[in-house]
Amino acid sequence: MESIWLSAWLKPTGGRRPKRLVAGLPVIPRRKVTHRGIVIEEMDFDAILARRPSVVLVDELAHTNVPGSRNAKRYQDVEELLAAGIHVISTLNIQHLESLYETVERATTVKVRERIPDRVVAEADQIVNVDITIGGPAAASEGRKSLYQGTD
Numbered sequence: 001m002e003s004i005w006l007s008a009w010l011k012p013t014g015g016r017r018p019k020r021l022v023a024g025l026p027v028i029p030r031r032k033v034t035h036r037g038i039v040i041e042e043m044d045f046d047a048i049l050a051r052r053p054s055v056v057l058v059d060e061l062a063h064t065n066v067p068g069s070r071n072a073k074r075y076q077d078v079e080e081l082l083a084a085g086i087h088v089i090s091t092l093n094i095q096h097l098e099s100l101y102e103t104v105e106r107a108t109t110v111k112v113r114e115r116i117p118d119r120v121v122a123e124a125d126q127i128v129n130v131d132i133t134i135g136g137p138a139a140a141s142e143g144r145k146s147l148y149q150g151t152d
Helices: 016-021 045-051 074-083 098-108 118-122 137-149
Strands: 002-006 031-035 038-042 053-058 087-090
Touching (some): 045 053, 074 118
Parallel strands (some): 002 053
């Protein structure tokens, strides 16, 4: 097994700060998939398995993979990586938890399409909570805007 590899899946719209935080880590190139005439970049699951890193960073745990992928959801990819002995560090916004679906919908009137079973989080070795409201009302407003626009 190699040391740390950064999965090719760091949300492209994540801004400059996340890119700076992972600068210098090796990157596994994304695979390009054509779906309905559109080229989509996805995490290259097979390349990660082939390299067998000890740890991989995988953004957006609730992501729905492009049709025809090995698994329908990214959390299923992560479960396979874990079963292969690869440690995974991932990200998840809490509105994607199945048990919070109705609460989020009532509070925001937004139907969150991408959801994961709560058991996925319950099986985690460690959870770090990061609150988007740290910057005060403006940051909270941006967080809500992101939720409404589906760009979380």
